[in-house]
Amino acid sequence: MAACMLPAASRYSLFIFLRDSFLTPRTIYRLSSISSGNGYTSWRTSSSSSSEPPTADTCAFRGHYGLLVKCGSLRKDAQQKHVLQRLAQLQHTMENYSNSIYLNSPPPEPSSKDQLTDEEGSHVTAAENKGGGSVTEEEPSPPPPPPPPKGFYIYGDVGTGKTMLMDMFYSHVESTRKKRVHFNGFMLDIHKRIHRRKQSLPKRRLGEMFTSDPILPVAMEISNEVCLLCFDEFQVTDVADAMILKQLFETLFKTGVVVVATSNRPPDDLYKNGLQRDTFLPFIDVLKEHCHTVRLDSGTDYRRLNRAAARKLYYLSGEPGAAAFLDALFEELASSQKSVTGPRLLTVLGRDVTLEKTCGSIADCSFDELCGKPLGAGDYLEMARLFDTVFIRHVPVLTLTLKDQARRFTTLIDNFYDNKVRVVLLAASPLERLFVHTGGDDERDRQLLDDLGLSGEAAERLTLFTAEEEIFAFQRTVSRLTEMQTESYWMTGDRSHIKKPSNTHC
Numbered sequence: 001m002a003a004c005m006l007p008a009a010s011r012y013s014l015f016i017f018l019r020d021s022f023l024t025p026r027t028i029y030r031l032s033s034i035s036s037g038n039g040y041t042s043w044r045t046s047s048s049s050s051s052e053p054p055t056a057d058t059c060a061f062r063g064h065y066g067l068l069v070k071c072g073s074l075r076k077d078a079q080q081k082h083v084l085q086r087l088a089q090l091q092h093t094m095e096n097y098s099n100s101i102y103l104n105s106p107p108p109e110p111s112s113k114d115q116l117t118d119e120e121g122s123h124v125t126a127a128e129n130k131g132g133g134s135v136t137e138e139e140p141s142p143p144p145p146p147p148p149p150k151g152f153y154i155y156g157d158v159g160t161g162k163t164m165l166m167d168m169f170y171s172h173v174e175s176t177r178k179k180r181v182h183f184n185g186f187m188l189d190i191h192k193r194i195h196r197r198k199q200s201l202p203k204r205r206l207g208e209m210f211t212s213d214p215i216l217p218v219a220m221e222i223s224n225e226v227c228l229l230c231f232d233e234f235q236v237t238d239v240a241d242a243m244i245l246k247q248l249f250e251t252l253f254k255t256g257v258v259v260v261a262t263s264n265r266p267p268d269d270l271y272k273n274g275l276q277r278d279t280f281l282p283f284i285d286v287l288k289e290h291c292h293t294v295r296l297d298s299g300t301d302y303r304r305l306n307r308a309a310a311r312k313l314y315y316l317s318g319e320p321g322a323a324a325f326l327d328a329l330f331e332e333l334a335s336s337q338k339s340v341t342g343p344r345l346l347t348v349l350g351r352d353v354t355l356e357k358t359c360g361s362i363a364d365c366s367f368d369e370l371c372g373k374p375l376g377a378g379d380y381l382e383m384a385r386l387f388d389t390v391f392i393r394h395v396p397v398l399t400l401t402l403k404d405q406a407r408r409f410t411t412l413i414d415n416f417y418d419n420k421v422r423v424v425l426l427a428a429s430p431l432e433r434l435f436v437h438t439g440g441d442d443e444r445d446r447q448l449l450d451d452l453g454l455s456g457e458a459a460e461r462l463t464l465f466t467a468e469e470e471i472f473a474f475q476r477t478v479s480r481l482t483e484m485q486t487e488s489y490w491m492t493g494d495r496s497h498i499k500k501p502s503n504t505h506c
Contacts, residue, residue: 061088061172065165079298080161083154086294087169090260093149094173099227099256101145151259153234153291155266158479159301162262163232169260170230178228182418183261184377184411186231187241190248192349193218215244219251231261233414233476236271236280237407237469243276246283253290260291264476267293273468303483313485315426317394326364326391326426333389334359336496346386348379355383361495364391371408380412384419388495395427398435398474406435406470410477417480422493431481435474 065084068074154162170180181189197214222229229252236242252259265272267287271280311329315322334341337360344358353375357364363383370380370392383390398406416423427434483489 061091061168064168064172074161075300075302077161077298077300079296080165083162083165083294083296084168086152086292087165087260090149090152090258091169091172094175094228094258097149097175097227097258098177099148099223099258102148102254102256103223148253148256148290149258151261151291153259153261153263153267153287153293154296155263155293156295156297157299157301158264158476159303159483160296160298161302162296165296166230166232166260166262170228173228175228177226178230179226180230180232182415183231183234184415185381185418186229187238188376188378188381190218190244191240193221194244215247216251219248220255223252223255223257227256228258228260231259232418234261234263234270235265235473236274237473239275242271242274242280242283245280246286249283249290250286253286264472266295301479303479307483308487309485311490313422313424313490314431314481315424316430317426317428322426323393326393326424329424330359330362330364330391333362337362344386346379346382348382353379353382358387361386361388362391363387363389364393366393367395367405367409370412371405375408377411377415380415381419384415384421387421388493389422389424390416391424391426393426395425395434397429397433400437403470406474410470410473413477413480413484417484420489420493422490423481423484425481431478434478435471437471 062084065074065081069076074080154166156162167180170178194214197217198212201212236245249259263270267284270284270287271277274280312325315325339360341357341359344355344363346353346355355363355365355369363386395409396402396405398409413423415421
């Protein structure tokens with residue numbers, strides 16, 4: 001879903017240079033020294049089984065959750081409490097943690113041609129033996145650093161509190177070298193960095209052959225910026241993302257970056273039935289090696305519990321006067337804006353995206369304007385940055401024939417929800433019946449099968465054609481839209497009295 005908005009030629013050129021690379025400490029250090037200097041302090045080893053008493057901030061982390069339960073903001077949930085305790089142990093481990101020891105230079109490794117062997121079989125370098133001097137034993141190499149802390153991959157059904165617990169954990173980790181980002185935004189940034197590095201390569205002369213792998217240096221850039229990455233909604237739906245994740249995360253983990261992620265899917269189901277999935281499977285093993293897998297699934301979608309609703313925000317096209325209600329609400333909100341109503345031009349990755357009706361921080365759009373065009377996460381993130389309220393009119397019943405539009409709609413809501421953008425919808429069907437599993441097998445799918453050289457059997461198996469991923473993800477969309485109609489969400493999304501912080505997405 002984190003579709004890259006680079007030109008097609010740039011996106012699929014990934015396949016030309018992608019391949020597994022063996023990462024030695026020397027390779028990692030060389031790239032690290034290019035990215036930034038050294039000088040971070042080492043971290044104090046602290047395992048989750050440490051006998052040390054919990055620190056005050058760890059107690060504050062647990063106490064924060066307990067206070068929310070006590071005051072009624074949260075319900076008691078044994079599974080949430082279990083995950084909380086695991087995260088509190090990691091938070092304790094992260095105190096004073098730095099991944100700099102995994103970025104520092106390893107001791108030099110002399111090559112075989114520079115080594116001589118004395119009568120007792122000890123190795124000395126040619127430089128040490130120059131002039132026939134006496135043989136001296138090398139000093140023993142320093143012990144390797146302790147393994148970095150293992151992160152967490154928290155998965156479960158929608159609305160069970162995964163994101164809430166991760167955000168609570170993140171807020172209590174006292175470090176300036178941390179990032180919390182929606183996975184869509186993270187992958188968009190990765191593609192931007194890859195594109196920037198490819199653009200900086202020298203022009204290739206006619207007949208000249210050379211290969212360049214930008215993924216490793218991009219991963220090193222991130223490792224020098226952060227030691228903790230928290231991802232919301234870890235999901236893989238894009239083939240270009242799938243092809244680079246193993247090498248990207250292998251480098252992040254080797255350089256000590258700790259990852260905490262939430263997802264609706266268990267690790268083994270990531271990119272399920274995706275195109276060229278065999279090349280993606282090694283990434284799952286890397287993820288499970290470096291992150292504890294924890295399930296959080298109490299069977300309750302807390303977003304659906306009875307909470308005070310805001311004014312009516314979801315209208316049906318067939319309701320008398322529905323469009324007039326939206327018009328009146330737009331005018332009411334626009335009256336407090338220091339702007340005039342008119343079109344707004346957005347520039348995203350060098351492309352222009354025009355929204356026809358906006359006023360200050362409010363946008364009034366049609367579904368086709370937002371989801372009927374080839375827009376992606378980057379466009380929706382830019383809208384979330386500029387607008388705190390978005391009207392979406394004429395949302396159709398989404399069938400399998402409209403799976404591209406359904407995918408974009410899910411990406412749109414994911415990014416709006418993550419950035420607390422308020423939405424007002426005018427739709428053809430109630431929310432629970434907005435996505436129906438009928439239709440499909442259109443001419444475009446058949447053409448794509450021919451272009452890829454795939455058989456009709458592939459259309460029944462690959463999610464690219466079955467819309468399995470869209471059907472699965474739409475459960476999250478319904479859950480989030482339900483919460484987005486509550487009074488608490490509406491009030492939180494009002495930016496009129498809040499100075500908007502700078503964007504901290506990596």
